[in-house]
Structure formats: structure tokens, C-alpha cells
Amino acid sequence: MTRAINKLSAQAVKAADAGKYSDGGGLWVFKNEDGGGKWVLRVHVHGRRREMGLGGYPAVSLKEARLEAEKWRSVVRQGQDPIKLREKQARDSARNLHLLSDVALDAFESRKAELKGDGKAGRWFSPLELHILPKLGKVPVSDIDQRDIRDVLAPIWHDKAETARKAMNRLSICLRHAAALGLEVDLQATEKAKALLGKQRHQTQNVPALHWQDVPAFYQSLNEGTVTELALRLLILTAQRSAPVRFLHLDQIEGDVWTVPASRMKGRIGTTTDFRVPLSTEAQAVIEQAKAFARDGFLFAGVRRGVISDATMSKYMNRRGMKERPHGFRSSFRDWAAEATNAPHEVAETCMGHVVGGKVERAYRRTDFLEQRRVLMERWSGLCCGTPSQIVRFANAQHQ
Template identity: 75%
Template sequence: MTRALNKLTAQAAKAAAPGKISDGGGLWLHKRDDGGSQWVLRVVVHGRRREMGLGGYPTVSLREAREAADKWRGMVRQGLDPIKERERQRREAERNIHLLKDIALDAFESRKAELKGDGTAGRWFSPLELHILPKLGKVPVADIDQRDIRDTLAPIWHTKADTARKAINRLGICLRHAAALGLDVDLQATDKAKALLGKTRHKPTNIPAMNWREVPAFYQSLNGGTGTELALRLLILTAVRSHPLRHLRLDQIDGDVWTIPGEAMKGRRDATPDFRVPLSREALAVIEQAKPFARDGFLFPGIRKGVISDMTMGKFMDRRGLEARPHGFRSSFRDWTAEATNTPREVAETCLGHTAGGAVERAYRRTDFIEQRHALMERWSATLKADNRKVVAISIAAEQ
């Protein structure tokens, strides 16, 4: 057998006429009439003859062709089909190229247009970045299974249930993105992981909120004239979320109406997404007081750049020894409307920017109750400015 190998020389291979020339051991050089040449290895696997291309000549030299032939003949001796084995190795190499971290970034880029502010706040990507990618980021996405996901999220599955839920949902999106790219992934891996992890024991807690009867005293204590205090006052007066309040621009205010762009409103998908906020006389007075602080069009700028942070307002309340958070004033306002007024539910919910009613009802209702909300916000500001004795009297009357 050894004598039958390596029949060709480099010079003979170069000078050979068109046709098939054997180098021995099943290695052939096929020279075509058009001048092209191809190395072919013929082997018999499981009683079936297989022909395997090893590349073009002279790009693949005689020495390289012999080395490749030796490698694949070794596979045949192990009972493996060299063509199938080469395909398996090619797929393995492709899996190694498509790491989860790269797929996650590509999925994020594809979804930026759907996210508020093109995802610059980082809330979509951060669950992946903090809890998935440190352990699985360098793993080929096709290799990720439910056990990998379970082991990654087990430490936070019960202690940080909401964060873990977001992380596993984002990972599911990444796996679907990989499948759309043509990669061989297990689309059920996240569901299987949830089954392995079990039901979470963690019970979600609401954001701490101040009782509405205590809000007037707190509101009236915000009399230092600082930007943080004025931001908190306007937050309480309007019952909006922190993000649009902190990003309030002077050009969004027209008379006694503040129009929040739709992209700044959480979860809104309306055909006309902008949200109008009625401004009471007290709210307009607070805005006038805040104007000297304005910078780059923002009414509540940060100390160095950008806008005031939610943490700044939260820390102010911490220093006052309060458990309540800035976002909780929305709950305070909603409780006030329910306990101290006869405001229709759809009006109160619209004040908070919530979608009230079913799909059919919303399709026929085209109003945002701006006039009713104006009157309601004037009553709310009057409650906030009233002395404690009047507030107590109001609460007692509401309970009777």
C-alpha cells in the first residue's frame, strides 16, 4: 500500500495533460479541458464509494492535498464518513463565530427603533448585560441550553424575580433573533429553563407612596427654591412620571398645557401619541420660578450636563427621612381622586396617562378629558396648598 502512495511529483502534476491522474491511496488530480484543476479523494465508507473535493490546484499544492488526504483517510479508518464529518466541523466553526454577546448586541440594534429614546437609557439591554452575558456571553448561541440558563439565573430567580424575568425574556428574544439569522438554536430553551427554575417565591412590592393626606405638608415644606424642590413640586402637581418631568422642555409648554412627546410616555401606542397635561395656576407659578435654572431648553437641568436625575429627587426625600419615592406621588394623587372626589374613573386614569376602557370603547372615545382634568388639577393644587386642618376636614368628610 505504501508503494502505491505519492506517485506524482510537483513537476508532473503541473505538466499533466487534461484527465484524471492518480497520486495513490485514492487521491486524484482532475485536470479539465478548460484549464481548471481539482483534487479529489475517493474512499469507501460502509461499503459505499464517496468522492470528496479537497480544493483546486495549484491553490492547494500537492503537499497540502496529500496532508488533507491523510487526515480524511484516518477518519475513514475510524468508521466516519469524511464528507459528513467535514460538514459537522464546519457547523461547529460557525457556532463558535456566533457568540451570544454578538447576537445580543445585534438583536438590540434591530430593536432600537421600538424603544424609548432608541434604547439610550439602557433598560432593555441592562438585564442581559448584568445577569446573562457575564456568564454566557462567550458561549456560542447554538450551544446554549436550558441548564446553562438555569445555572445563570438561579442566584437571582427568587431574590430578584422581576429582574430575572426581564433577563430571561430578553434572552428569549436573542434566541429568536439567532434563529431568524439561520442559526441552529433551541427556541424552547428559556421555557425549559423556567420549568427547571420553578415558580418564583419573591412577591413584588409596590413603590412606597405617601398617604395623600400627608402630601400637602410635604409639598408646602418644599420652599427652599432649589431646582430639586421645584421639580418635586411640579411632579406632585402634575402626577406625571419622573422621566417626562425631568426632560421637560420649555417649548413643550403652550399656555396652560404641557404636551409630552409620545416617545417619552411609557407604554403608549396611540395613533396620536403625544400626551397633554393640564397645568394649574400653581403649576404655572412653579414653572416660572424654575425658569432661571433652565439650560439648553430643559427646565430642570443637571448640575454639569443633561437633566436632573431621578436619584437626585429620591436622595432629597431620603435626607428628609422619608420612605416614599418620587414615583409614589402618582399613587397619592390617584388615592385622593378616589377618596376625596367623585371623579369618573376614566378621567382619573387619563390624568396618569393610563389607557382606560376596552379596545372598542377607546376606538369610539376620542377625547382626553382636558377640560375636566384642568378643573381636577386645580382642585388638587388647592388641596396641596391648604393648611393641615383643612386637609383633615376634607378627609373626615370623605370617610363619612
Template identity: 70%
Template structure:
């Protein structure tokens, strides 16, 4: 009786084609149409319709089938892709996951990013997408840059403790309370970012520093506002049709903040509605929600005049480039020897609403773009009170233009 000797089973944990390597050529990589092509040993080429492609390494480890990207064909030549695939096959033969090993090495490399100045810049980069205008204005980073990094920037982040933070922020803790608070918050974010990179930092250091610094004595001061009774006379003085006068007029008529007004673009206005992008609204956590501003007849007339000055799509351009600045409007009021500032007209409007109308609180706060109620309440309330605000702002326009200031009764939507 003859015994049939069977060949040993081939280990298929990496790829069925391990015995057949280097099946592709550089010409094939460059000219192959859309599709998936095996080079053997788990290395695959995924070509797209546009001619581009991606290297992918397929493997099985711990009974789990996985794919790991090795880069695009435009950046990784065939030779390099094969070398990387061979390194990955070696890792698999050691019963390890190449993807996890790559992540581990990245974390080790990131741990060399250890100075606070490097961590701060990396944290800033990772948050740019959630900041207004990608943080171009630098307001997020400036408290760190001005008050923290000069002293602690070159200190390894793992060595920073509450005493270092206290000594750094103590000079401004009371005199520049708001700036100090922002610097402390940004520093806390940097410490969390360092921890996410795998560094051994004290995540409680900022809270401990707050305890050492004590409660801030500084109290915020309100921006001076013109009493609502004096607004009509000031509005009447803004009559020369310049960009500054028109900007102040629309600021008064709408009650918006100066930022959205200065960057007002023609396409944001449709009919009698001005839609401010959510990203331009200060203090709103949900930047996807836009804010609608009803424009009175007087406001529309101001917009019509402003269009004569429009440049680059902006209704309120500056003399040289960009848009009119906050300081330009403020200087006009300074030259008139007024204590009030442009932002204060929001308070003027709010006081007029409270003292001369019976407008419900929710509507009055919505006029100023404030978020009203908790998250649950807002999820059930689908209105932005646009119709009520349209009537209210029409009456405000009548008042500031000297056409009357009768009491107005507002009924809140259910």
C-alpha cells in the first residue's frame, strides 16, 4: 500500500499570495486603470479613476482581518511600499499588530515634543478648526504668547507645577483679571493636550495654581452706554453718509455687535433679513446656527446708502484695505467728547425695550442674539421670534429717527 505524502499547510495569516511577491511593476503602478491590484505578501494597490492611488497592506493578526494604509502612490514609490510591507509582515510574524505598533511609535515621537511652547503651538493647531476664522486673529493664542510663554515656554511641560503657574500669572491676576483667566484656561488646555500625547503631566496644576492665587479682586466694568433717551439726537448727528456714520447708524438700528456689522457682506442680506453666520456670533457654542436680524425700513435705507461704498463684497470697507475698525467708530464718539462707546448701544436698546415696552424676556434677549434657556428648552422651542422682533425693531427705528416712541405691547409665541 502506497502512502500519499501531503505537503505541509501554508501559513495564510499574512496573505494567500505570500509565495508570489513583487507582481507589480513601476509602469503598471503608473498606468493601471481603476481597480485593486495585488503585489503579493499582503501589499495592494488601490487605483482611482483620476489616476491616483493608495498603497494598502492587508494582514490577519489575532484572528482579525485588518488593512493599513501605507501612503499614496504619488508620495510612496513601489520600492518603498514593498519595504514597508516587509517590515509590517515581520511585525505580524511576531504576533503583533502593525497598526498599533505604528501608533505606539508616533506617541513615542510625540513625547519628544516636550517644551511648553511646542505643546502650546500644537494645541493651537489642533483647535484652529473650531475657532472663529481658524484663529487667524490670534486671540486664542495671545494670552499664552504674551503672559505665559515668555516665562514658561522653554520649560519641559512635565516639569511645570502649580508654583510655576502661580509665579507666572501673579503679576496680572488682579490687575488684568480677564486676561489672566483666559491665560489660565488656555494653559489648562495645553496640559490636557500634553497628557493626550502620552506625557506625564499634572492635570491638576492649573486648579492648584488658582487656589494659590486666590479669588480675583478685579470686577468687570460695563462698557459705557448712551442713555436711550439721548440716542435719537446722536443718530440725527450721523448724517454725512460716510462709511463711519452709516456703520454707526446700522449698529444702533440693529443692536448687533460691531464684529458682524463691520464684516457685513452684501450676500448676507435677503429682503428685509440679514443672516449673520453662526461662526461670527460671539458666545454661541453651536457655530452651525445662524442668526437672523430683521431690518426696518430705516435700516434698509442705510444698507442702500452703504452699498455705494462697498468694496470686495463688504458694505463697510476701510480707507486702505479690509473693513472699518472698531476703533474708527469709537474715535468718532471720542471726538464728540462722549463717554459712551459703540458697543454700548446694545445696552441702550435693551434698556429702551425694558422701560418702554412690555416685551417678554425671551424676545428681548433674542434681539441681542443672546442664548435663552437651557439646552432642553431650546431643543423644544423652534422659533427665533422673528415676527415679534421685526415689529419691535421697526418701532425702535421710529424712535431713534424721532418719529415717536409709543409704548409697545409684545405677545410671546407659545
């Protein structure tokens, strides 16, 4: 015989005095003296009676209590204990808050301020996104061990060694971040995984670069006056990386000095100081020529919006059948400074934006060698333009 259900009405529940009232089907409302109460579902499963709370009244209405009761009655009909199932779901939900994908995103957000451009290019996160999270993203971070990491990175460990190294590094940061959150993780998992994977066979190759003696011919061939060629010319003349050149804003230039914001400088760990670049006469002429293409203050504007992409200059060189890449001109400059000048090491390195010396040494040495660099870059410009005087001599080079 089917038990009657839905015996109560919303008005009857509201008007009821303190006591217990059945809606049928095991659903009860326990009213208090103050008019509040709670909903309780009574069921029989595995030969015993179980009572589970379905929420307080009036926060949970009669209609909502009936829907919730039917959901758990269905669980009973399947032979499961609804209370144990609800507890398991709560535990799983709590664990899901600590999936590797969640921890990785949280770690990324907490480090954005430390990353160039707040990590907007996605380079910090992409090794995780491409090689770790597709297989381990839904795994609770506390469950990840060295075997999981080995299995994920094994396919690229030797063939894409640098990518695999970055992915391993990012994962290690995520594990440390999880530990800081108070989660139980194996902080040695990545080191153990490296032991399982073995020493990488792949050798990192340097970016192909033109010999410094071949730079003048290439520089002088950049004579079409396009945005890409002008950007390449300035990159060569200043020995800077692609990003500072591409994002050069006119308000960064004052006279013959270009001040690159610290956030645009890579490889200057240990300093948050903006970097001054002395502009040779030729570099200033290139900037003047490029101003005709400026948009929103950016000297090397893209076709539709923003600035030219990271690949624009590389593709240009590739179309000319060159294996060398824009970044290689930094090596060209550095080799020239070493082979054709007696410029002090710290002057040549500072020209490239490198931080020279230890923390204590830098604390006492406040100079950025601007005047010495001005002389060196003017001579480098002369070499690129094919003018004489390719040898640079510094007086008392040992002490500058």
C-alpha cells in the first residue's frame, strides 16, 4: 500500500505550533516555539532507519524540501545509504577545491606581479597548460607523485628538453604553492621524477646569429623604410631584445636616451630599476623615421592594433632565406665588443641590459656606465652603417 505524500501545505506549516508534522514519504518538519524549524527525511536502508537533515525552515521551503527528499529517496531505491553518499560527495567536493588545475591558476595569479607584463603573454603558464594540466589537471594535488610526473613528461623529456624543463619547474612551483596553502603534498616529487626520467639527451642550441663582420651588409640592406625594417635596425643598433623595441613608447625617449621600464627588461634579476639606453646618432634617425608609423604613442604599431608581433622580425629574416634570428644580433654585438674593442666587461654587459656583479658589489657601484656605453654604441652604429673607426679604445679600461 502506497503511503500518502504531500499532506502538508505551505500555510499549514507556517501556522503549525511547535511539534513534529509529517508530509508523508518519510519527510517531516520539526517546528520550534519561535516559528522556525528543520526538515528531516526518515528512510530505511540496509535494514535500519536513517534520519538525514534537509535544511532549516523557513530558509528551506516546503517545495524545496519535497524536491530534496525525492532526490534522496531515489538514492535509497538504488540500495545506497543517502547519508554516507552525501558525506562522500562533500569530501569529493572539498578535494576538488585543491585540484592541480586550481592550484596552478592560483599560483599563477599570485606571481603575475613578478612576471614581465604580468604574464599576459601566457609564457609562464603555457608549459603547464600544454603539457601538465591536460593529464593531471583534475588530479588532487595531494595525490600527485613522481610516477605521475614521469609519465606525463616522458614523451617530451628528451625531444623537447627545454620545454620539459620549464614544465617541471612550473609544476615544482605549484607544489610549493600548495604546501603554502596547507595542503599535504610531496615537495620532492619533481626531483624524484627527474631521477626516474634520467639525464636529458637533447642539447640546447644557441639562437643563430650573424658574425659581426656580416652585420653591416645586412643592416644596410634594410632600406625599404617599412615598420619591420625600422624595428630591426633599432634592435641591431641598441643590442636590445625584441620586446623593449616592439613596445617602445615615445614618452620613453628624452633627448638621446631611451629609458626602458624595468617591467620590459628580462634577465635583470636583483634590480627593479628602469634601464637607460644611449641612442647613437643613427638610432635617433631611425626613431625619427619610424614616428610616421606611430600609433597611440607606440613607435612600431601593428597593422590593426597594438604593436608588431614577436614573430614579425623573425619572419622577415626567414623570408630572406636566413637561418639567423633577431635575438642573435645581441651575440653579434657582444662578439664585436670582445674582439674589436677593449671595452671593459661590465660596460659591454651593461650595454645588453645584463646585471653585472653580485648584490653587494652592485650596492656600492651605483653607475650604469652611461657615458662609456654611449661611446661604444656610437662606434657600433658606425660599424653597422659602414663608416670607418671600428676599433674602440678605453683609457684605463681596467678601472672603468
